Amino acid sequence: MPEGHSVHRIARQFDRHFVGERVAASSPQGRFADGAALIDGRTMTDAKAVGKQLFLEFDEALYLRVHLGIYGAWDFAGDVGRDATTRASRGRMGQTGMRQADTRVVGEHEDSLSSIGAPRRTRLRMAEQETETAGLEGFPPEPVGQVRARLLTDSAVADLRGPTACEVLDAEAVQRVIDGLGPDPLVDDPDEGERRMVERVRSRRTPIGLLLMDQSVVSGIGNVYRAEILFRARLDPHIRGSELSEEVVRDLWRDWRYLLGVGVDTGQMLTMDGLDEEARKLALRNRADRHWVYKREGLPCRICGTHIVLEMAAARKLYYCPTCQR
Incomplete structure (x- = not known):
């Protein structure tokens, strides 16, 4: 199961490439179609991890809550060659507005630059070792496999596969989840x-x-x-x-x-x-x-x-x- 460090890194990937952008949300698999419709076309305003829970905030105080569980993972493609790691953000954990920080990739020693979550043979890792330019060729790529949720901007796409939880909540419901966490x-x-x-x-x-x-x-x-x-x-x-x-x-x-x-x-x-x-x-x-x-x-x-x-x-x-x- 992806542990806390992975979810914090995912939040930073969203913070770097999606926060401040209008997002097209869909559910190629179909299981999240109703939730995707609620956030489709909204601007992502924040990305935060608490433990193993990811909260992506959209305008009008709607949140996408994701728990990857044992099998879940996010695959990123497009202009995702840069990321706000701890060093790149100079230790400012979880802050937004760091797009200018520097051009280090997420996880200096990570096997994949664009896929974070549960590793497994049956899940195709998108954009494996690709360069920033190559990632924009034929953008956006066609969804591959059972994609529960797809979040798309003009230059980046994130596909979610196999999560335990994927739901849209209001601010009050999000706070209840956080209040129950250590x-x-x-x-x-x-x-x-x-x-x-x-x-x-x-x-x-x-x-x-x-x-x-x-x-x-x-x-x-x-x-x-x-x-x-x-x-x-x-x-x-x-x-x-x-x-x-x-x-x-x-x-x-x-x-x-x-x-x-x-x-x-x-x-x-x-x-x-x-x-x-x-x-x-x-x-x-x-x-x-x-x-x-x-x-x-x-x-x-x-x-x-x-x-x-x-x-x-x-x-x-x-x-x-x-x-x-x-």
Whole structure:
């Protein structure tokens, strides 16, 4: 499932290429035809991510809410060779009006410049490795596959495939969704977000390995970040939230804030620190060199040599080292 860093990058792609533009909305697949009609011809005024939720605002306070779920992804084509990454926007997370920033592409080390979301063989990635000029040849391209929603401007197009949620909401409904979410380090005030996470974790008797995946506790963490954050903290995923000290939970929040920033900046879930230049290059090219425990079941722990364990927790795969995380 795409995690928080991917959704923030998608929001920045929309901020860069769609905000301020009149948008033609359609549903080539047909399942979103009624929703598309509500926003068709309106101007996009803002693009914001909160955790795994994307909110695209249009004039007259209508919003397109998208949750990619396990299979969803956005494919971009046209004039999308530039993007407001963290570095390009000089750290101004989520702000609009940055079209002049610089010409870095989204995610310096991302495999695709134009497709963000769940990778899978059956989904055609549009505009793979294409140049800005090539992307405008024959524009707009014909929709390929099951496109739930298409957003089109004079120079850019975004196709949405396979989302769990895709709906048009008013401002009040959007606020209700956001009110039900835990804090997001790139949206909430850092201190207030930290306080909220501490309160929500320490009031629950649920294992921390499940709490980190609960979007009402903290926003944006999925299976990869859950496993890696717990290893980095040397925390047993089975410890209940109520058994953790305030300082331990504060450290979890701060590490999530750090890792999320790295993910948005690089386009990759890079969770290993202290790498030399060569090791960092390998990590950015290959997931096997990028993580401490995720998808390393049966392999020796990078620290102690104990074999990494895989177990199921609430129908999701949980990876951890039984020695380092005692």
